[in-house]
Amino acid sequence: MRAALSDPAHALAPGCVASTFAQGQPVGLVAQGYADLADQRPLDGDSLFYAASVSKQFTALAAATLIAQGKLALDDDVRQYLPELPVYDAPITVGMLMHHTSGIRDSLGLLRMAGVSDVGTASKDDALDLLFRQQHTQFTPGTRYSYSNGGYLLLAEIVERVVGEAFADYARRAIFAPLGMERSFFLNDNSPAAGTFAHGYVPEGDGFALRDSFPRFSGSGGLMLSMNDLARYEYDIEQGHRVWTPEVTQIMLAPGRYTDGSLIDDGGGLAYGGGLHLGEKGGQAVVVHTGSAEAFKHAYLRLPDQHSAFAVLCNRGDWKATDRLKAVMAASDVRYPGMPLSSPEGLFHSSELNAYFRLTPSDDGIAVEVTSPFIAAPVVQHYEADDDGGFHHETMSITPTDNPDRLRLKRGTTAELTLTRVNQEAAQ
The missing domain is CATH 3.40.710.10 (DD-peptidase/beta-lactamase superfamily)
Known part of the structure; x- marks a missing residue:
């Protein structure tokens, strides 16, 4: 402590x-x-x-x-x-x-x-x-x-x-x-x-x-x-x-x-x-x-x-x-109420953004590497775990769903999209 x-x-x-x-x-x-x-x-x-x-x-x-x-x-x-x-x-x-x-x-x-x-x-x-x-x-x-x-x-x-x-x-x-x-x-x-x-x-x-x-x-x-x-x-x-x-x-x-x-x-x-x-x-x-x-x-x-x-x-x-x-x-081995039970990890894709999201758990959330044709090189963003069950980076959030192969990506009130798990070969 x-x-x-x-x-x-x-x-x-x-x-x-x-x-x-x-x-x-x-x-x-x-x-x-x-x-x-x-x-x-x-x-x-x-x-x-x-x-x-x-x-x-x-x-x-x-x-x-x-x-x-x-x-x-x-x-x-x-x-x-x-x-x-x-x-x-x-x-x-x-x-x-x-x-x-x-x-x-x-x-x-x-x-x-x-x-x-x-x-x-x-x-x-x-x-x-x-x-x-x-x-x-x-x-x-x-x-x-x-x-x-x-x-x-x-x-x-x-x-x-x-x-x-x-x-x-x-x-x-x-x-x-x-x-x-x-x-x-x-x-x-x-x-x-x-x-x-x-x-x-x-x-x-x-x-x-x-x-x-x-x-x-x-x-x-x-x-x-x-x-x-x-x-x-x-x-x-x-x-x-x-x-x-x-x-x-x-x-x-x-x-x-x-x-x-x-x-x-x-x-x-x-x-x-x-x-x-x-x-x-x-x-x-x-x-x-x-x-x-x-x-x-x-x-x-x-x-x-x-x-x-x-x-x-x-x-x-x-x-x-x-x-x-x-x-x-x-x-004290006590989870703060509402915090995510686990951190999602793996490679996810959004067809609506034409982008890939590689999620890696960190000590207090997840590191998200974003790859898309709109940026010259991948960008890594840190999403902090929060007590609403999701992960937040500035105005954006990633929230688990009942399906471990689906995540919700949201930016304020602008848009809410679905990320779908894919295998490594799909990103190549």
């Missing part, structure tokens, strides 16, 4: 903390890299990361605890709590905020449109002011799915107004303290204390530049989280049920629906519940969420039927956390 997190090009580099869980118990934790390059402070299980959008499930969980107590309802009109919002074409409900179907515009996007290049300098009131100024939603509330940091900022604000205390304080009292998550906390327009957290880094020259350019307010993000505390959270989901009670679990894991009753489609083959993408991938039930800021990349995935989970928290902006997670799972 350590190899999945290593950077052989740099002796001193930021990195990741990864963990695997079974039945809610950590069964493997690896930390690779540094939380602070200047002080050469290494990452470990207690390192605090800015969690970015992994925070959303904790915001939803805070709201779910109130819903379970009858102090809040998914069907409540949000203007009951946020009268500063304009009256839109249709009422927005608490559930719409939670499920990204409200049409509320993205608060971080609005800040950037207003000229704020570093959202870490903006306050919660700045972001709320922009949201309250929006005279229109992106679409009629409840009719579409559109991922919105603004919706989750408003959800946290509703929690704050219902309980009459700062959202960060309620999260500590209702979530972190009962679960023994002693180091984790939500930011409340303040920076974490120096020396207590993992800095974020991006590549610069031959090394890395510090980038702690994350928002200091909570809701859409704002959580400072350690892997050891995530283990305590995972234990409560599987065994403890102190916060993840049956009532709360139902709220968190029920897929949201549009106002016409149909299930939400997040555009990646899953629905959306309480701050979590959920559904089936490759025949497996999956619960997943990633988090991304300029210099922090995270991925968290649970396989409920197997009672297992996997997480990667990284403090470097040039790494894709999902790729690291896939490698960590592979090191």
